Amino acid sequence: MATATTNGPKTRIALDGISETLLWTLYHRAMEARRPDAVLDDPVGVELLDAIDYPFERRFGKADMGSAQGQALRALTFDRQIREFLDAHPDGTAVALGEGLETQFWRVDNGRMRWLTVDLPEIVDLRRRLLPHEERMRAVACSALDERWMDEVDPSRGVIVTAQGLLMYLQPAEVRMLIARCAARFPGGTLVLDSVPRWFSAQTVKGRVKTREGFVAPPMPWGMDASERWKLHGAHPNIVEIQDQALARGRGFFYTRVAPHAHLIPVVRSRRPSITVIRFGPGTAGE
Numbered sequence: 001m002a003t004a005t006t007n008g009p010k011t012r013i014a015l016d017g018i019s020e021t022l023l024w025t026l027y028h029r030a031m032e033a034r035r036p037d038a039v040l041d042d043p044v045g046v047e048l049l050d051a052i053d054y055p056f057e058r059r060f061g062k063a064d065m066g067s068a069q070g071q072a073l074r075a076l077t078f079d080r081q082i083r084e085f086l087d088a089h090p091d092g093t094a095v096a097l098g099e100g101l102e103t104q105f106w107r108v109d110n111g112r113m114r115w116l117t118v119d120l121p122e123i124v125d126l127r128r129r130l131l132p133h134e135e136r137m138r139a140v141a142c143s144a145l146d147e148r149w150m151d152e153v154d155p156s157r158g159v160i161v162t163a164q165g166l167l168m169y170l171q172p173a174e175v176r177m178l179i180a181r182c183a184a185r186f187p188g189g190t191l192v193l194d195s196v197p198r199w200f201s202a203q204t205v206k207g208r209v210k211t212r213e214g215f216v217a218p219p220m221p222w223g224m225d226a227s228e229r230w231k232l233h234g235a236h237p238n239i240v241e242i243q244d245q246a247l248a249r250g251r252g253f254f255y256t257r258v259a260p261h262a263h264l265i266p267v268v269r270s271r272r273p274s275i276t277v278i279r280f281g282p283g284t285a286g287e
């Protein structure tokens with residue numbers, strides 16, 4: 001359920017379930033972005049946070065700077081994948097599945113690309129109320145599991161699909177089906193996704209991931225250890241490459257010396273949250 005009402009210059013928002021987590025990510029990302037030494041430049045995100053009337057601190061706790069930087073670096077890692085794609089396909093289409101209140105369009109826009117937001121109807125509505133309208137931006141109000149959004153993508157100028165902070169909330173079979181459909185529908189395209197390790201997924205399913213303030217993370221039924229990402233090859237024959245994408249380098253010991261090299265550290269390398277880039281071959285659409 002989502003409600004948004006005007007409260008003076010601010011919009012009061014109430015969300016629950018998985019959708020509420022978009023406020024968690026926005027809060028942390030924007031709190032990092034407002035630092036003078038921020039790892040992410042996100043003025044639209046900062047403005048958006050200020051425009052929302054929601055008890056961020058009471059619900060999620062004080063934005064601890066480790067989590068805030070982590071969220072910002074995750075976003076930056078996705079931004080870099082999109083920028084790399086746009087260097088090769090300046091008129092291409094970026095599809096943001098489960099985009100929530102991400103403000104990535106304004107961070108990566110090259111003035112030519114097309115953008116497609118896919119999220120649940122109440123969230124697409126929230127974006128319309130809270131974010132500027134851009135001509136090259138469209139939105140489809142449906143589940144990422146609904147193929148309707150795929151019909152809205154023009155694949156002729158290149159496609160990158162991102163699923164940032166989404167797939168862990170889906171069932172494993174749904175994730176596999178979504179990857180397979182993307183591989184079939186977007187030959188030559190790229191899918192960038194992040195995942196939580198199995199141990200963390202299990203903790204969320206038991207309701208054990210919570211803040212001191214009482215916010216309980218919703219169940220994340222899809223967990224994938226980084227060491228088993230090769231299994232995704234089996235989702236569709238048009239998957240030609242699967243790569244681990246290291247987290248962008250940040251500030252401080254952990255985000256300069258540990259997190260960007262986590263894929264090399266024994267034990268940790270398999271049991272960490274990770275970002276995966278999947279490339280599709282030229283197989284014919286509808287394969």
Ligand SMILES: C[S@@+](CC[C@H](N)C(=O)[O-])C[C@H]1O[C@@H](n2cnc3c(N)ncnc32)[C@H](O)[C@@H]1O
Nearest residue numbers: 019021022025098099100119120143144164165
């Ligand atoms: C953790 S938030 C991530 C938001 C954004 N991508 C970010 O990184 O800040 C999860 C998002 O997924 C959306 N979502 C949940 N289930 C979905 C589904 N089946 N299809 C599309 N979006 C979904 C929620 O509404 C929410 O916007």
